[in-house]
Amino acid sequence: MKQLGFFMAGLLALFVQVGPAHRAAAAPIDELVAAAKKEGVLDFYAPSTLSPEGAQKLGEAFNKKYSLSIKLQYINSGGMTRDIGKVVSLAAAGAPQEWDLMVVHDAAHSTLWLRKLHKTFDYKKLGIDPRMIQFSSGTLAFANQFALPAYNRKLLPAQDVPQRWEDLLDPKWKGGKLGMSTATHHLARLATGPWGEGKTTEFVKKLAALQPTLGRTGEIYSRLQIGEILVAATLEDSQLYRAKKTGAPVVFAEAIEPVISPAYNAGVLKGAQHPNAGHLFAVFLTTPEAQEIWEKYGGQSSAFIPGTTAYKYAQGKNVLYLTQDHAEMVDRLTREYGKIMGYK
Numbered sequence: 001m002k003q004l005g006f007f008m009a010g011l012l013a014l015f016v017q018v019g020p021a022h023r024a025a026a027a028p029i030d031e032l033v034a035a036a037k038k039e040g041v042l043d044f045y046a047p048s049t050l051s052p053e054g055a056q057k058l059g060e061a062f063n064k065k066y067s068l069s070i071k072l073q074y075i076n077s078g079g080m081t082r083d084i085g086k087v088v089s090l091a092a093a094g095a096p097q098e099w100d101l102m103v104v105h106d107a108a109h110s111t112l113w114l115r116k117l118h119k120t121f122d123y124k125k126l127g128i129d130p131r132m133i134q135f136s137s138g139t140l141a142f143a144n145q146f147a148l149p150a151y152n153r154k155l156l157p158a159q160d161v162p163q164r165w166e167d168l169l170d171p172k173w174k175g176g177k178l179g180m181s182t183a184t185h186h187l188a189r190l191a192t193g194p195w196g197e198g199k200t201t202e203f204v205k206k207l208a209a210l211q212p213t214l215g216r217t218g219e220i221y222s223r224l225q226i227g228e229i230l231v232a233a234t235l236e237d238s239q240l241y242r243a244k245k246t247g248a249p250v251v252f253a254e255a256i257e258p259v260i261s262p263a264y265n266a267g268v269l270k271g272a273q274h275p276n277a278g279h280l281f282a283v284f285l286t287t288p289e290a291q292e293i294w295e296k297y298g299g300q301s302s303a304f305i306p307g308t309t310a311y312k313y314a315q316g317k318n319v320l321y322l323t324q325d326h327a328e329m330v331d332r333l334t335r336e337y338g339k340i341m342g343y344k
Contacts, residue, residue: 028125029283033066035276041071042277045083045099047264047298048076048218049238054297061289062281070277075099079216081182084108087269091117097269101278103285105262107185107334109139110327112267119268121279131304132286135324139267142285143300144310146252146319147186147260150235154249155227162253165190168233169206179220179229180212180341186234188333189260192326193318197333204337207233214342224250236262241299258318264300 036042046055052074059072075098077083084104088111090097102109112118118138124130132141149162162168168178187207191200213220213229221239223229225248235250243250266285268278284290291308295301301308303319322330 028122032126032276032280032283033068036066036070036274036280037068039274039277040069041073041274042281043073043075043098043100043272043274044103044281045075045077045101046103047080047238048078049242050074050076050103050294050298052076054293057293057297058284058290061293062284065284065287065289066280070281072281077104079182080104080108084111087112087117088115091115091270096273097271099269100272100274101266101268101281103264103266105145105185106134106139106141106265106322107188107262107330109135109265109267110322110324110331112269113138113324113327114331117270119270119272119275119278121268121282123279123283126283128283128286129304132302134263134265135267135327139265140282140286141263141265141304142282142290142302143264143294143298144303144314144321145236145238145262145264145300146310146313147183147234147236147262148256149253150224150232150240150250151253152224152227152230152249153251156230160230161255162231163255165203165256168231169203169210171210173212173231174210176211176213176228177230178207178210178212179223179232180207180214181217181220181232181234182215182338182343183217183234183236184337184341184343185330185334186260186262187337188330189262189320189322189326190258191329191333192322193258193320197329200333201336204340208340208342212341221250234260238299258320259314261303261314261319261321263303263322264298 055074063070113135120137123133134141187204191197220232224232266282268275272278291301301310303310303314305311
């Protein structure tokens with residue numbers, strides 16, 4: 001009995017030591033939930049591929065998980081390059097931002113980070129994987145896209161399918177048969193890998209000399225689908241996910257490496273009206289519930305979460321991920337390559 005008494009006393013002492021520590025670890029998320037609850041609203045900018053239905057499902061799962069009733073106001077992206085410029089312009093004018101949380105690709109967030117336009121948050125204290133925490137704790141990279149040259153498999157003979165990036169420079173694509181979207185950040189990312197800036201810039205100049213068909217990503221996808229162009233210099237898997245769902249004959253040139261991986265980052269804007277709701281929602285996007293919904297509607301998941309579709313796809317491939325160390329170069333080259341291609 002005496003030994004049992006010592007044992008129970010030891011358990012009680014352990015509980016006293018562990019209990020407060022456990023409660024302290026839970027406190028940061030509880031505090032964030034309470035702060036978000038007071039705000040009650042979230043203006044959420046995200047890709048159009050998510051769709052209003054997908055945004056609604058995310059909002060419902062978010063509120064259920066944290067026992068909230070946040071009103072999620074989804075603003076779909078009509079053009080990320082344009083809208084990032086709008087954020088920069090509003091900040092320069094000292095005007096309030098229109099959105100709290102922006103989900104855009106990492107190159108776009110590079111532009112915001114370089115101009116100190118994120119409202120940072122200590123996501124690490126909430127147990128977020130450090131690989132997902134980007135841009136000095138200004139964003140969370142929660143979903144990976146993959147970008148490669150794409151083609152119409154019903155129109156392009158197998159022998160003409162590009163096998164290397166350099167195959168896009170073949171003179172046979174001249175005269176509008178090749179499409180290049182406004183996403184020149186894809187090409188800029190090649191400079192962060194073994195190509196380096198010199199080789200990449202020369203590649204872009206030769207690509208521009210072919211006078212490719214220009215347009216926004218959705219326009220390039222549509223022209224590829226109906227056969228106005230035969231090859232797109234780059235498309236994201238968002239478009240290929242749509243093609244698979246609708247039966248469109250648009251596929252990746254899968255033999256090409258390196259594979260470019262723009263990551264969707266969720267970042268709260270400096271001056272946001274509902275920053276706590278934004279930070280909490282960014283954290284939510286890394287959870288299994290959100291990953292499942294995002295993949296169902298948007299087609300992407302995180303390459304850093306074992307078991308996801310993106311994680312499986314990336315295994316064994318040479319994948320280029322953007323880090324903030326490359327942000328300045330990619331931001332600069334994106335603008336430079338846009339001008340080379342003919343975008344103003």
